[in-house]
Amino acid sequence: MMGWTHFNKSVTAVPETAWDVAYDSEFEKSVFNDKNHTLKLKLRIHFRQINPNQLTAPMARVIAQTQGMTVPADGRNVGVYPDADDAAKFIKEWNTAEWLNFINGVKAQASLWNGKFWLIPPDDFSYFDIETANWTNKSGKTITRMNVKCEFELEVVPYAPYAHRAIDVVNLISPNFRSHDRLYSTDDTTNSNYTRQGTGGTVSTTQPTIAHEIGHALGLPHIGVTRGRSQCQLAMVWGKGMPQNAIPALWRGGSNADVCYGTFSATGDINNIMGFGNNFDTENASPWLDRMFLHMNVGQQEYIRILSSMSKWQISLTPALPMTMVFPGS
Numbered sequence: 001m002m003g004w005t006h007f008n009k010s011v012t013a014v015p016e017t018a019w020d021v022a023y024d025s026e027f028e029k030s031v032f033n034d035k036n037h038t039l040k041l042k043l044r045i046h047f048r049q050i051n052p053n054q055l056t057a058p059m060a061r062v063i064a065q066t067q068g069m070t071v072p073a074d075g076r077n078v079g080v081y082p083d084a085d086d087a088a089k090f091i092k093e094w095n096t097a098e099w100l101n102f103i104n105g106v107k108a109q110a111s112l113w114n115g116k117f118w119l120i121p122p123d124d125f126s127y128f129d130i131e132t133a134n135w136t137n138k139s140g141k142t143i144t145r146m147n148v149k150c151e152f153e154l155e156v157v158p159y160a161p162y163a164h165r166a167i168d169v170v171n172l173i174s175p176n177f178r179s180h181d182r183l184y185s186t187d188d189t190t191n192s193n194y195t196r197q198g199t200g201g202t203v204s205t206t207q208p209t210i211a212h213e214i215g216h217a218l219g220l221p222h223i224g225v226t227r228g229r230s231q232c233q234l235a236m237v238w239g240k241g242m243p244q245n246a247i248p249a250l251w252r253g254g255s256n257a258d259v260c261y262g263t264f265s266a267t268g269d270i271n272n273i274m275g276f277g278n279n280f281d282t283e284n285a286s287p288w289l290d291r292m293f294l295h296m297n298v299g300q301q302e303y304i305r306i307l308s309s310m311s312k313w314q315i316s317l318t319p320a321l322p323m324t325m326v327f328p329g330s
């Protein structure tokens with residue numbers, strides 16, 4: 001079997017800080033000519049229920065009711081909690097059925113990242129090849145060049161210390177809660193709809209919010225950052241030095257500004273999973289491509305050569321089957 005020694009099967013990562021991006025991965029080398037290698041990224045998340053503070057609950061309940069919100073009739077607590085924009089929103093105590101419903105919704109959205117991309121190595125990368133002898137001519141051979149299927153697995157773990165990240169979750173009563181990558185709400189398991197102005201006119205999108213947040217957990221920034229869009233770059237410059245209320249709303253928030261999600265940009269930016277949409281594109285495969293090189297176990301000289309041709313790897317959004325080359329021999 002050629003090439004096994006050049007790979008690390010498992011790569012594990014432990015977050016260095018609470019805000020670090022970390023995940024494990026496993027590279028599985030195929031032994032069959034008709035099956036690709038697989039690279040699976042494995043993310044362990046611990047979800048923490050945020051429940052209303054008990055002292056303020058009776059008062060919060062009355063306030064929520066006077067604002068016309070529906071509070072639980074079974075006496076469960078109600079409270080307020082700040083969202084990503086620091087706006088106080090009403091939340092209620094979790095019950096078991098709601099929690100299970102949320103976790104199932106998270107798993108369904110996480111699975112959207114599984115089997116979306118195939119990595120195709122450049123011609124001068126032979127480590128994936130499987131070589132078999134040609135039986136009709138002993139000096140001949142058949143070489144099968146494998147591609148890499150990108151897989152993803154989310155594991156929901158009960159303890160924070162074992163997780164790659166811990167995320168707080170609120171059980172919402174208020175509408176329009178804005179989540180961020182460490183704070184989710186019950187609304188996030190249903191798709192959000194957006195309408196934004198693009199270069200070709202208005203674009204309407206629908207987005208699975210948790211799938212977008214998992215993109216961040218894998219280290220992906222917003223699509224305008226990845227693609228270096230000019231409006232987003234402007235927002236990022238303004239985000240560094242200027243008081244945010246002096247900036248027009250759509251450019252506010254640095255790399256989290258609306259323009260970095262694709263507003264005023266092409267349709268393909270707005271409807272990307274790291275924009276406002278649900279489309280996956282080649283740039284979204286970078287966590288797998290980057291990680292592939294950590295699985296290479298070769299000498300330093302060779303490692304530099306492989307890394308320098310990283311840009312020659314292709315990403316396919318449809319299954320890329322292994323390619324077989326027959327060398328007849330003499």
Ligand SMILES: [Zn+2]
Nearest residue numbers: 212213216222
């Ligand atoms: Zn985001």
